[in-house]
Amino acid sequence: MTQYKRIGIDTSKAVFTLHGIDQQDRPVLRINLRRAQMISFFKKLPPTVIALEACGGSHYWAHELTALGHTVRLIPPQYVKPYVKRGKNDRNDAEAICEAAGRPGMHFVPAKSVTQQAQGMVLKVRETLIGQRTALINTVRGHAAEFGIIAGKGAGKIVPLLSAIEQEVAIPPEAKEMFVLLGRQIDEIEARIKEVDAKLNAAHKASEVSQRLVTIPGVGPITALTLAVEIDPAMFESGRHLAAWAGLTPKERSTGGKQRMGGISRAGNERLRVLLVSGATSVINAAMRPGSQQMTDWLRALLLRKPRKLVAVALANKMARTAWAMMKSGETYRRPSTAAGAVAA
Numbered sequence: 001m002t003q004y005k006r007i008g009i010d011t012s013k014a015v016f017t018l019h020g021i022d023q024q025d026r027p028v029l030r031i032n033l034r035r036a037q038m039i040s041f042f043k044k045l046p047p048t049v050i051a052l053e054a055c056g057g058s059h060y061w062a063h064e065l066t067a068l069g070h071t072v073r074l075i076p077p078q079y080v081k082p083y084v085k086r087g088k089n090d091r092n093d094a095e096a097i098c099e100a101a102g103r104p105g106m107h108f109v110p111a112k113s114v115t116q117q118a119q120g121m122v123l124k125v126r127e128t129l130i131g132q133r134t135a136l137i138n139t140v141r142g143h144a145a146e147f148g149i150i151a152g153k154g155a156g157k158i159v160p161l162l163s164a165i166e167q168e169v170a171i172p173p174e175a176k177e178m179f180v181l182l183g184r185q186i187d188e189i190e191a192r193i194k195e196v197d198a199k200l201n202a203a204h205k206a207s208e209v210s211q212r213l214v215t216i217p218g219v220g221p222i223t224a225l226t227l228a229v230e231i232d233p234a235m236f237e238s239g240r241h242l243a244a245w246a247g248l249t250p251k252e253r254s255t256g257g258k259q260r261m262g263g264i265s266r267a268g269n270e271r272l273r274v275l276l277v278s279g280a281t282s283v284i285n286a287a288m289r290p291g292s293q294q295m296t297d298w299l300r301a302l303l304l305r306k307p308r309k310l311v312a313v314a315l316a317n318k319m320a321r322t323a324w325a326m327m328k329s330g331e332t333y334r335r336p337s338t339a340a341g342a343v344a345a
Helices: 035-043 058-067 077-083 090-101 114-146 155-167 173-206 208-213 221-230 239-245 270-287 297-305 308-329 338-344
Strands: 006-010 015-021 027-034 049-053 071-075 250-252 261-264
Touching (some): 015 035, 015 090, 027 035, 027 090, 035 058, 049 090, 071 077, 071 090, 114 173, 173 208, 173 221, 208 221, 221 270, 221 308, 270 308, 297 308
Antiparallel strands (some): 015 027, 250 261
C-alpha cells in the first residue's frame, strides 16, 4: 500500500477530488471520489496528513478523518489561492491545497468541536433572524412610502406605522391585507428572536469566560459569548494577532521603502468585527455625554485628532487585544487609571 506524505482534498456536495504526494513530493494520487466512498477509502490508509479548505462541511470531515487516525489541516481559502495554477479546475484546486499545506509558516484553522459548532449556530441563527426582520421592516416602510406614509428607522417605529396604515382610508383593502401579513411575520420573527436570546443569555451565564469578558466596556453578552465560542486564545500569538485576524488592522501597500497604510483589511470573522465596532461606537457615544466616566485620556486624545469612525475602529482593536489578554491569562478586566491613560496618549 502506498504511503502518502500528504493528501489535498477539494470538497464539494457530491464529488471530492484528491491529490496525494509521496515522501519525495511527487504526485502519486489523482482521483475523484463520491461522498459515500470517502470514509471507506481513508479507512484503508495508514495515518496521513490531509489538507482541506476551511469551508462548508470542512469541520465535519475534520472530525470524521481525525477519528480514523489521520492528521487534518484546515487552510483558509485565501491562503490557497496563490498556489492555484492557471486553468482553474477541481484537480488544480486539490493540488494547490496539498501544496499550501506543506508551506513553512502556513496558518491553519483549528477544527471546531461539535459543541462549539452548536453554540456558534445559535449565534448565526440569531443574526439570520435579525436580518430577516430588518428586511421585512424595510419592506413595510418602502410600501408605506408609496402611499405617502413615512416612518423613522428602527424596529420600534413599525407598530405605530402599521397603526397609521390601518387608520388611513385612502389605502385600498388589498394593500392593508398585505401590511397586516407583513406585520404578523415581523411579530413571529420577534418571538423567535426572543427565544434565541433566552438561550444565549443562559449560555452566557453558564460560561465563566463570557462572564469575565462582558466586564470590558463596549462588550455585551452577545459579543462576549461570540469571543468565548469562536476564539481559542492559544491559536494567536498576541492580542495584535487576534485584532489582525478580525480585520481591525489597516491594509498595507508599502513599496520602495515607503510605508503606505490603507483602510482596515476586513478579514477574518465579519460578525465579530461588526460586534466589536458597534460596541466601541456605543462607548464613544456614552463618553461624549456630559459628566460621563467612560472618557479616558487615551480616548480623549484620539478623538481630538481623528474622526469618530476611525476612533471606533481603533477602540475595537484595543477591545480585541484586551479580550485576548484576559482569555489568555484568566484575569479580570482592570479599568485603566487616569495616569495610565495619559501615558498611553
